[in-house]
Amino acid sequence: MYKAVVVGVSMGGMHALQSILSGINQSFSLPLLIVQHQSAQYKSNLAELLNRTCPLTVVDACSGDVIQPNHVYIAPAGYHLLVEKDKTIALSVDNPVNYSIPSIDVLFESAAEAYKETLIGVVLTGANHDGSQGLKTIKTYGGLTVVQDPKTAEAAQMPTSAINLTQPAHIVPLDEISDFLNKLCTDNACVE
Amino acid sequence: MKKDLKDIEIDCLLEAIYQCYGYDFKNYARASLTRRIEGCMAEAQVEHISALIPKILHDRNFFNKYLNYMSVTVTEMFRDPDMFKGIREQVIPKLKTYPRINIWHAGCATGEEVYSMAILLEEEGLLAKTQIYATDYNNKSLEIAKAGIYSAKNMQQYTKNYIRSGGKASFSDYYWANYDSVKMSSKLQENITFAHHNLICDQVFAEMNLVLCRNVLIYFDKTLQSRVLGVLADSIVSRGFLVLGDQETLRFSSVEKEFEVYSEEVKIFRKRKLPYV
Numbered sequence: 001m002y003k004a005v006v007v008g009v010s011m012g013g014m015h016a017l018q019s020i021l022s023g024i025n026q027s028f029s030l031p032l033l034i035v036q037h038q039s040a041q042y043k044s045n046l047a048e049l050l051n052r053t054c055p056l057t058v059v060d061a062c063s064g065d066v067i068q069p070n071h072v073y074i075a076p077a078g079y080h081l082l083v084e085k086d087k088t089i090a091l092s093v094d095n096p097v098n099y100s101i102p103s104i105d106v107l108f109e110s111a112a113e114a115y116k117e118t119l120i121g122v123v124l125t126g127a128n129h130d131g132s133q134g135l136k137t138i139k140t141y142g143g144l145t146v147v148q149d150p151k152t153a154e155a156a157q158m159p160t161s162a163i164n165l166t167q168p169a170h171i172v173p174l175d176e177i178s179d180f181l182n183k184l185c186t187d188n189a190c191v192e
Numbered sequence: 193m194k195k196d197l198k199d200i201e202i203d204c205l206l207e208a209i210y211q212c213y214g215y216d217f218k219n220y221a222r223a224s225l226t227r228r229i230e231g232c233m234a235e236a237q238v239e240h241i242s243a244l245i246p247k248i249l250h251d252r253n254f255f256n257k258y259l260n261y262m263s264v265t266v267t268e269m270f271r272d273p274d275m276f277k278g279i280r281e282q283v284i285p286k287l288k289t290y291p292r293i294n295i296w297h298a299g300c301a302t303g304e305e306v307y308s309m310a311i312l313l314e315e316e317g318l319l320a321k322t323q324i325y326a327t328d329y330n331n332k333s334l335e336i337a338k339a340g341i342y343s344a345k346n347m348q349q350y351t352k353n354y355i356r357s358g359g360k361a362s363f364s365d366y367y368w369a370n371y372d373s374v375k376m377s378s379k380l381q382e383n384i385t386f387a388h389h390n391l392i393c394d395q396v397f398a399e400m401n402l403v404l405c406r407n408v409l410i411y412f413d414k415t416l417q418s419r420v421l422g423v424l425a426d427s428i429v430s431r432g433f434l435v436l437g438d439q440e441t442l443r444f445s446s447v448e449k450e451f452e453v454y455s456e457e458v459k460i461f462r463k464r465k466l467p468y469v
Contacts, residue, residue: 063410063439076439078266079410082223085199091439092224093266093407101266110223113196 002144002188003118004067004083005030005181006111008104008134010037010126012154014049016174017124021054021072023178028056028185030120032072033081033089033111035102037126040078047074065089075102082110098130108134117142120184122177123168124148126158132165139166146180149173201241202229208245213255215329216392217262219416225262232261256332263330265407267301268346270308270353272406272438277358278458279309279402283433284316287401293322296400298391298424299408300326303337304350307366308357309404310380315360319383325398327389338386340376344369391420396427403428407437418446425450425463434461 009016013036024032038044051058054072061073067087075081080102082090090110097103108121108131121138123131125148139145145168150156152174163171172180202225206217217225229241236254238244247254270276287293295313297306306326313319328334347363354363367374389397391408403424409417425447428434434442434451436459442448449469454462 060439062441064414064444079439080224082227084221084223090221090223091410092227093410093437094224094227095264095266106227110227113198113226114223 001118002030002120002184004115005032005120006108007032007034007122008131009124010128010158012125017050018053019174020178021050024056025182026055029069030185031067031069033107035075035081035104035107037100038077044077061089063089063091080106082106083114085114087114098128100130104131105134109137112138112141112143119143122146123159123162125153125155127155128158129161131158132162135162135166144169146170146172205241205245208249212249219413221411221413224411228262232258259330260332265301267304268353269304269350270357273353273356275458276312278455278460280312280358282455290401294398294400295322295324295402297326298403298405300328300337302333306384307376307380310384311366322383324384326384326386329390331388334386340381341373344372344374347374396423399429400427400432401429402433404435409440421445421447428463430463430465432463435459
């Protein structure tokens with residue numbers, strides 16, 4: 001039974017995230033935590049933009065927030081996003097990982113330790129290899145690993161790297177990812 | 193529920209450090225602390241967290257290295273330019289009314305923000321009547337801060353930040369460049385006192401008109417946040433200011449009642465007059 005979804009995305013992310021989040025059912029009960037690589041120099045309104053088309057509540061992740069179902073949390077620019085064991089949100093300004101802050105690996109690895117086999121990890125489009133190591137950690141803890149089909153990615157390097165390192169359980173084209181997640185969530189409810 | 197082995201090992205490590213050296217990391221937020229410890233493990237080339245314990249207990253030099261690892265953060269001159277702009281435009285006019293000004297950078301790390309503040313004060317004509325206290329628990333960071341020598345490769349970014357923060361002169365007026373490093377102008381250093389202070393166990397040491405404690409609280413759990421906020425609040429004079437990191441807040445905190453939100457946008461809070469209701 002799954003309890004949370006973590007998503008990592010870089011170059012081409014705005015389009016990919018809009019496509020996925022606008023297709024998520026309103027009844028989607030799992031929290032989603034997202035790292036989108038972005039420059040720390042300018043405050044972005046990514047959460048606000050995504051909130052317009054997503055039926056769930058999209059917010060900037062705040063230190064200490066209790067992770068809620070039906071919510072989407074976006075890593076703020078210039079901060080790593082982590083999950084504590086008590087399922088609250090933590091932020092840090094530690095050194096960049098894979099030249100990135102926020103880093104996908106940092107989110108995935110901490111979330112894997114907190115959620116173990118109840119975590120779903122998704123690596124999307126990007127032009128680097130951040131997220132590969134983290135996805136592998138999710139797999140090690142028994143979580144479900146999903147990667148966007150590189151053929152449908154604006155930048156294929158990140159999903160390709162994740163596929164090579166992890167051999168994920170599922171490789172899914174972009175326009176099928178929201179339905180794929182919706183179905184996982186529905187099946188989840190049946191198990192409950 | 194059975195504890196993970198890793199958590200047991202971390203508990204043992206933190207207890208060992210506390211008993212041997214007095215540094216208390218037990219109330220740090222665990223997720224980022226775990227990452228830092230694992231970074232330290234990789235560097236020391238040990239397989240388990242518990243293998244760090246004998247090294248730390250028996251080798252003071254190794255402990256110093258560990259301590260450094262525990263406090264590495266990303267910082268810049270004029271990091272978050274909007275915040276410095278907010279201080280320049282909204283706080284400085286209030287500070288100008290005081291004959292003497294005390295400012296405290298709590299958790300100043302390697303000092304980049306301290307020099308940024310000194311530059312801002314200089315441009316506003318306030319540096320001469322200001323005493324800046326810049327404190328950290330990491331002595332190595334403090335040495336770097338005191339020396340005021342930084343890598344030249346970041347100056348381009350810092351200059352951009354400076355301009356966006358509302359800088360009135362040319363950023364290069366404030367440092368000397370020499371090969372691949374720069375030294376901050378000694379005039380800026382005259383009114384800065386760098387000192388060792390540990391927010392986790394040390395007390396208030398002076399009355400402040402403005403306290404900056406940015407991206408420090410995010411590393412602490414609720415209990416420790418509440419203690420540290422108590423110390424910061426007690427050090428601030430009535431109608432004085434507190435500035436936090438742009439992802440930090442006083443909401444739901446133990447000192448929420450003592451402050452009003454002065455600027456939500458850039459996380460500036462102002463101490464109320466007694467009584468707090």
